[in-house]
Structure formats: C-alpha cells, structure tokens
Amino acid sequence: MPNLPNKPLLLIDAASPRVFVGLWKGGGWLACATPERPALESIFSGVEQLFYDAKLGLADVGGFVHCEGPGSILGVRLSAMAIRTWRAFPTWARVPVWSFGSLHFAAAAYGAENGSPPPNLISEFRHGRWNLLLAGEDTVMAVDDVVLNDLQEPLVYLRQRKTWQSAPSHAVEWSPDWRNCAHLVETPSLLRPVHEPDVFIAEEAVFQKWSAERHRG
Known part of the structure; x- marks a missing residue:
C-alpha cells in the first residue's frame, strides 16, 4: 500500500475520452466528477467544481495523482501540465505526486x-x-x-x-469507472511516486528523412 498523506489527494485521469477528476481521502471520494467537455476545458473546470462541492481549496491538497497513459496524449499532457503549473507555486512545490498507468x-x-x-x-x-x-x-x-x-x-x-x-x-x-473504484487508490503497486508527472508512450515514433531519390518514379 502506498504511503499516502492524511490530506486529500487530487486525482486526474484524462487518458480516456471522458476526463475523471476526484478528491480522495481515507478510501473514498470527497467529491468527483466526469465532465463531458474536452480535456482542455474539463480538467480545470472539473477541479474547480470538486473544490466547490467539497468546500475545500487547492491549499488543502496533500498530493496529486496523475494517469500517465497510455491513452489520449493530449489529455495526459494537459493534466501533467496542470499539476506542474500548480506545483510551480511555493505553497505546493513540495506536494508529492504519484502516477499510475491506465x-x-x-x-x-x-x-x-x-x-x-x-x-x-x-x-x-x-x-x-x-x-x-x-x-x-x-x-x-x-x-x-x-x-x-x-x-x-x-x-x-x-x-x-x-x-x-x-x-x-x-x-x-470493457471500461472501468473511477467513481466506483476509490478503494483501488490504495492498491499495492498501482501508484508510484514520481518527481514530475509525465506521459507514457510504449514506443517512440520513428521518422525517416524524406528523400527525393526514393520517391522518384
């Protein structure tokens, strides 16, 4: 079981077409949401709604949990960028981050x-x-x-x-639903601590330099 703080964790999973955001503490969700808008809009608006519903603020967050993929590269990158942005502020610079694979x-x-x-x-x-x-x-x-x-x-x-x-x-x-899986946050080996959130890609794309000779009929 990961060594998790007593303060709420902000979990963001944007690897799938529908983003999930949740505030987790003690084995359950304090608040969670699955906004229907694209990741660019739904991550920040969803997190704002979480804090409103839970009557908390970003200062109450004890850690971030990030889905690194594989999945939607755009969604994973946007969620990683959001967490990096929040951690750029001195208040959250030392707040820990965990990642998990989709x-x-x-x-x-x-x-x-x-x-x-x-x-x-x-x-x-x-x-x-x-x-x-x-x-x-x-x-x-x-x-x-x-x-x-x-x-x-x-x-x-x-x-x-x-x-x-x-x-x-x-x-x-088949697709899992985080709303019914709050208990899995404490699953041994699912979460791993990371220095910064990132994107997982199983293999990098290989590009070949265009050659006029090769394409000449």
Whole structure:
C-alpha cells in the first residue's frame, strides 16, 4: 500500500475520452466528477467544481495523482501540465505526486469487479499497433495484430479514443469507472511516486528523412 498523506489527494485521469477528476481521502471520494467537455476545458473546470462541492481549496491538497497513459496524449499532457503549473507555486512545490498507468488501473478494476485475476489488456496505440499489458505483468508493450491473435482469453479491450481499426474478435470491450473504484487508490503497486508527472508512450515514433531519390518514379 502506498504511503499516502492524511490530506486529500487530487486525482486526474484524462487518458480516456471522458476526463475523471476526484478528491480522495481515507478510501473514498470527497467529491468527483466526469465532465463531458474536452480535456482542455474539463480538467480545470472539473477541479474547480470538486473544490466547490467539497468546500475545500487547492491549499488543502496533500498530493496529486496523475494517469500517465497510455491513452489520449493530449489529455495526459494537459493534466501533467496542470499539476506542474500548480506545483510551480511555493505553497505546493513540495506536494508529492504519484502516477499510475491506465492499463494497470483497468487490470485492477477488472479483477476487483469480476473477482478474478487481472486479464490480458489491450488499448489502441497507432494503426496496426496495440498497447498490451499481459496478465500479472508490469510492463506495457507495443505489439502488432499477429501477437494479439495468439493471446489467450480473456482479452480485454480498453477503448481510449475514436478508433480507426477493429479490436480482435476474441477481445471483450470493457471500461472501468473511477467513481466506483476509490478503494483501488490504495492498491499495492498501482501508484508510484514520481518527481514530475509525465506521459507514457510504449514506443517512440520513428521518422525517416524524406528523400527525393526514393520517391522518384
């Protein structure tokens, strides 16, 4: 179990199309919200609503919890930027930050909801490539369709964006809901302390320099 402070934690998960923000303390939500607007608008407005509902302010926050992805790169970057901005103020410069992976959270939530060990989990990375978290493993890998075809069931598909490719026919689409998963914040090994929030990418894109010779007919 992570060594969490007694003060409320501000959790932001913007890796999926619908942002989640929550104020967590002692195993439950003091307030939480899932704004329907895009991440650029919903992160700050959602956090403002949290403090209003909980009758608290940013000065009451004892730590930040950030979803590093994989998922929406824009959403994850915006949430990381928000936390960095708040920590730039002297009052919150020493406030700790924890990060967690979206697939790791989904694995823990699936296991808790179904009373079973975590399954193999996938989410879309880019065309022809998938993020894969194998059951019982910690490392998220980028793999192609051939690898997925050989995976044993259950294979759970976490939709995190508008897709341009279909998941394997033997994959089951499923999404966790943080509103029902406050207890998972204390799950051993889900949260890890970080110096600054960042974005997780399973593999960096490789770009080749354009060559007129190569494209000449």
